[in-house]
Amino acid sequence: MTEDRALRALDLATAGLSISKIATTLDTTPKEVKALIKAGKKQDPRAYDPDVEARRLDKMSAALWPLASQGDPETVGVIVKLIERRDTMDATIDGDLAAAVKATAKLQKAHRAQVATRADTE
Incomplete structure (x- = not known):
């Protein structure tokens, strides 16, 4: 090795x-x-920097948010994973994860409704 x-x-x-x-x-x-x-x-000579990691996760979330807010199920799943990772970095649990999961479920439901509507019109 x-x-x-x-x-x-x-x-x-x-x-x-x-x-x-x-x-x-x-x-x-x-x-x-x-x-x-x-x-x-x-x-690894590079020291782990939680602030750099947090900024990286925030940038990824911001870049993916437009697709997630349209209900894209794969992107919503990625956003949830990013939020979960971000929450594990915080010393205290502040309930953001529960709110994110609830918002994700709402987005997925809206996306399924859109897909069903499109399928009906085609």
């Missing part, structure tokens, strides 16, 4: 690639990828 390979696996995981995609990219097994990521975390 080389240092470069471990850091490469960590970078790919940080970029959001799945374990299986990283395994394909690095021509290795998912089990080896998990070990590489773990090793990469120990070797």
Whole structure:
């Protein structure tokens, strides 16, 4: 396990690639990828900065919000995951997650109604 390979696996995981995609990219097994990521975390010279992570999540949420607010189910699912991740970063639970889940359910219901209406008119 080389240092470069471990850091490469960590970078790919940080970029959001799945374990299986990283395994394909690095021509290795998912089990080896998990070990590489773990090793990469120990070797990574960059310090974890929760503020940078929070800003990154906020930017992703803002970029996806227009699609989510139109009820796109996949985008709504991603937004929920981003909100969940953001909530785990906070020291206290302030109820935002429950409100987000409720809003998500409302958006999905509206989207299903739109899809049904379009199907009826076609």
